[in-house]
Amino acid sequence: MQLTLRDYLQSLKERNELDSLVQDLLFSMGFEITAKPQRGLKEKGVDIEAIGKDPEDGKKKVFLLTVKPGDLIRSNWKTGPQSVSESIDDILRIYIPQNLSVEFKKLPKKVILCCGGEVHRSMKDTWDGYVNEKAYIYENIAIEFWGAERLTGYILKFLISEDLFPEKMRTLLRKSIVLVADNDYDNRHFYKILRETLFQDSQITKNSEGIRRLRLLRTALKVLFYWGKTEKNLSNVTETSERFLLNAWNWAQVRKIRLYSSRSVKEELDNIYRLYEEIHYEYFSRLKNHFSIREGLYAGQANPVTSITNLFKIIGQLSAFGLAHRFFGLSGESELEIARTELVDWLKQIILNHNGSKTPAFDEHSIDLGLSFLFLYQENQLHFLKSWIAALIDSLQFFFIAKRYFPISSNDISDLIELFNSVTDWTVRHRAFSTIVPLLADWCVVLDMKSEYKKLHDLKGEFESTDLQCWYPSNDCEKTFFTKNSLREGIVWMSIFFPPNMKEHIKNIKKIHSSIGHIDKYYTHQQGYVELLLIASRHFRTPIPPYYWQNLL
Numbered sequence: 001m002q003l004t005l006r007d008y009l010q011s012l013k014e015r016n017e018l019d020s021l022v023q024d025l026l027f028s029m030g031f032e033i034t035a036k037p038q039r040g041l042k043e044k045g046v047d048i049e050a051i052g053k054d055p056e057d058g059k060k061k062v063f064l065l066t067v068k069p070g071d072l073i074r075s076n077w078k079t080g081p082q083s084v085s086e087s088i089d090d091i092l093r094i095y096i097p098q099n100l101s102v103e104f105k106k107l108p109k110k111v112i113l114c115c116g117g118e119v120h121r122s123m124k125d126t127w128d129g130y131v132n133e134k135a136y137i138y139e140n141i142a143i144e145f146w147g148a149e150r151l152t153g154y155i156l157k158f159l160i161s162e163d164l165f166p167e168k169m170r171t172l173l174r175k176s177i178v179l180v181a182d183n184d185y186d187n188r189h190f191y192k193i194l195r196e197t198l199f200q201d202s203q204i205t206k207n208s209e210g211i212r213r214l215r216l217l218r219t220a221l222k223v224l225f226y227w228g229k230t231e232k233n234l235s236n237v238t239e240t241s242e243r244f245l246l247n248a249w250n251w252a253q254v255r256k257i258r259l260y261s262s263r264s265v266k267e268e269l270d271n272i273y274r275l276y277e278e279i280h281y282e283y284f285s286r287l288k289n290h291f292s293i294r295e296g297l298y299a300g301q302a303n304p305v306t307s308i309t310n311l312f313k314i315i316g317q318l319s320a321f322g323l324a325h326r327f328f329g330l331s332g333e334s335e336l337e338i339a340r341t342e343l344v345d346w347l348k349q350i351i352l353n354h355n356g357s358k359t360p361a362f363d364e365h366s367i368d369l370g371l372s373f374l375f376l377y378q379e380n381q382l383h384f385l386k387s388w389i390a391a392l393i394d395s396l397q398f399f400f401i402a403k404r405y406f407p408i409s410s411n412d413i414s415d416l417i418e419l420f421n422s423v424t425d426w427t428v429r430h431r432a433f434s435t436i437v438p439l440l441a442d443w444c445v446v447l448d449m450k451s452e453y454k455k456l457h458d459l460k461g462e463f464e465s466t467d468l469q470c471w472y473p474s475n476d477c478e479k480t481f482f483t484k485n486s487l488r489e490g491i492v493w494m495s496i497f498f499p500p501n502m503k504e505h506i507k508n509i510k511k512i513h514s515s516i517g518h519i520d521k522y523y524t525h526q527q528g529y530v531e532l533l534l535i536a537s538r539h540f541r542t543p544i545p546p547y548y549w550q551n552l553l
Helices: 002-013 015-028 084-099 121-137 148-161 167-179 188-198 207-230 235-254 263-291 302-327 338-352 363-378 381-404 411-422 436-444 449-461 502-515 533-538
Strands: 032-035 047-054 060-068 109-115 141-146 471-472 491-493
Touching: 002 141, 002 148, 002 167, 002 207, 015 032, 015 047, 015 060, 015 207, 015 302, 032 121, 084 109, 084 121, 084 141, 109 148, 109 533, 121 141, 121 502, 167 188, 167 207, 167 302, 188 207, 188 235, 207 235, 207 263, 235 533, 263 302, 263 338, 263 502, 302 338, 302 363, 302 411, 302 533, 338 363, 363 436, 363 471, 363 533, 381 449, 436 449, 436 502, 449 502
Parallel strands: 060 109, 109 141
Antiparallel strands: 032 047, 047 060, 471 491
């Protein structure tokens, strides 16, 4: 574990990455952070100001930290406007006399140079001489170096402490790291860490204890993220970041925490979202060169079944990420400069350059389609959306008539492989029900696509052996929505019939709405984080609550 953390710390190339970790560490050490870093700004050499007990002697002190990524070497000691020596000199000569609060000036002070690496051997004598020189000049002020070795020790002692993260958990994290690049890995070890840390411990009686555990888990995910980047495979890390975000939200939901009156909990949930955002953006940035190439995402995939499955997974993930980025209310505070137009362009490139986007293989791909329809609609890509829906309806019409290659009701990939290798017509049992057809019909009404709606209506003879269905969440569904598939917790509108008139279809939907519950009663909705339901739908493969588009009718 110590070597893993040291490697991670030494990999941090950006100052803000180390800033974030050091803040979490100081919180875990019981410090009060009285000044946080601001992006692109340094206050007279100080990145972080904190008050707390010195772990070395237990005395209350002022800690003034200047944070630098990498090793302390000659090039960053004297070079540049924010060189190490200049930053520390500014703290001693300007910040402490002029900017430190009067109430803290009588306390002992420590100026900390915090680096992700170590003091390079060519700099050791220079550093030691500088520290000794300042010790003679400034009374009651000590200068220390916190490098990878000391930070690792503090992280293991305070942030990933034995009481919170025993050896069993550390073993699970190591297994997650070893298997992170395995495309067949199901992330079970990290998921077990989440369950046992957040939900299977009776000691979490206060919000502060829960926040402490969330910070620990966020640090563990950052370490996993680093190893995923090292192995050049972030697919499993994106899934894990989704699960962590959803489980963290469920922890807050179970406790019925009012986020706008519990600032510390909201701040930690926001931090978890930012990490989810960072991981997803890095993942899609690494894939983007494949988006604009004809069938580019199929490169290296010989099996058409797994290719189409992976395609819709990426479409769903990118769309859920785009919707979260639009509505989560955090993008303005994010460290990442992400333009939603970039995400929209990526999605459009995928759809245009991959014929499989018009031929979903499983009926549960209605989840990924629903997310992408919503994202394109919210981004005002109506012409493109109409064109894609029309192509989907044309392919669906052809395949249902041909009795082959339609989206099958099963979600078992072995069923699909067997069918693809079959020379006979696909059996009735494989089209027992469809949620894709009602989804397309609803969107035809939303977008006023009369001719496409008529095509679906005229196909009713082909749907005789297919039950058209739409799933709605029950009032109690939220209890399980963020921890597992909640299909069984909801209500299914079965045997849907499309009237020839779109206005009659709207009336039927409104009649259904009047007789069932609504997500506006959910805690998630009341706290203003309703888009988390969309991420949960994609992750646990629970159908999307149809209110998202049916309320547009």
